[in-house]
Amino acid sequence: MSSLVGPDEDSPFEKKPAVPDEVQEAIRTLIRWSGDDPEREGLLDTPKRVARAWKEYCQGYGEDPAIHLSRVFEEVGGYDEVVLLKDIPFQSHCEHHMAPIIGKAAIAYLPRDHVVGISKLARVLQGYARRLQIQERLTAEVAECIWTHLKPHGVAVVIEASHACMSARGVRTPGVSMITSRMMGTFLEDERSRKEVLSLMGY
Numbered sequence: 001m002s003s004l005v006g007p008d009e010d011s012p013f014e015k016k017p018a019v020p021d022e023v024q025e026a027i028r029t030l031i032r033w034s035g036d037d038p039e040r041e042g043l044l045d046t047p048k049r050v051a052r053a054w055k056e057y058c059q060g061y062g063e064d065p066a067i068h069l070s071r072v073f074e075e076v077g078g079y080d081e082v083v084l085l086k087d088i089p090f091q092s093h094c095e096h097h098m099a100p101i102i103g104k105a106a107i108a109y110l111p112r113d114h115v116v117g118i119s120k121l122a123r124v125l126q127g128y129a130r131r132l133q134i135q136e137r138l139t140a141e142v143a144e145c146i147w148t149h150l151k152p153h154g155v156a157v158v159i160e161a162s163h164a165c166m167s168a169r170g171v172r173t174p175g176v177s178m179i180t181s182r183m184m185g186t187f188l189e190d191e192r193s194r195k196e197v198l199s200l201m202g203y
């Protein structure tokens, strides 16, 4: 018996993905292990909700973020300076504790002949963020993807995030930010360009 009347996988109104029994059982086991009773009314539908929430947090496994960089614009009027998208919010989960990583990213590139729609930079970030991550790899993956598929003169990615595994548990130290960066091409080789892009990013 469900504790709530509402749309589910059988509903004609809203299709929700079915959740295999073994996944639900795993979440029941975790609830029991945490000290609660998975059979009490308020928790009856929780295994399905948690499972679907995790599918959503980890949506990135179902996509190749590079796909977002396949459409480029070549009429740029000779523009060959920095293109920067900053303060892009994202959420990820750390692969050690599966706890939230919440932060923002700045992504810049120095175009070579063509540019990409700016939303695509945020899409690449989300594609890698919606996985189990460490911040260093997330930063590197975003930069590598743009470097490989857009072939620009330079790429700079800076990510600033807080980790719930540090604030809500363990060392319990809230208010801490972790900053990671990956510079490639001109931004790696030329100090003046690197300083310029970091200053545009606000660092």
Ligand SMILES: Nc1nc2c(ncn2[C@@H]2O[C@H](COP(=O)(O)OP(=O)(O)OP(=O)(O)O)[C@@H](O)[C@H]2O)c(=O)[nH]1
Residues within 6 Å of the ligand: 094, 095, 096, 133, 134, 135, 136, 163, 165, 166, 169, 170, 171
């Ligand atoms: N380098 C890096 N470390 C991370 C990231 N997210 C979480 N961590 C750290 O991963 C480490 C895992 O350490 P362990 O000693 O194996 O696990 P733990 O006993 O739960 O560690 P504490 O968090 O110190 O309680 C911790 O120090 C976390 O702070 C990340 O994105 N990058």
Ligand SMILES: [Zn+2]
Residues within 6 Å of the ligand: 094, 095, 096, 097, 098, 099, 163, 165, 166
């Ligand atoms: Zn963690």
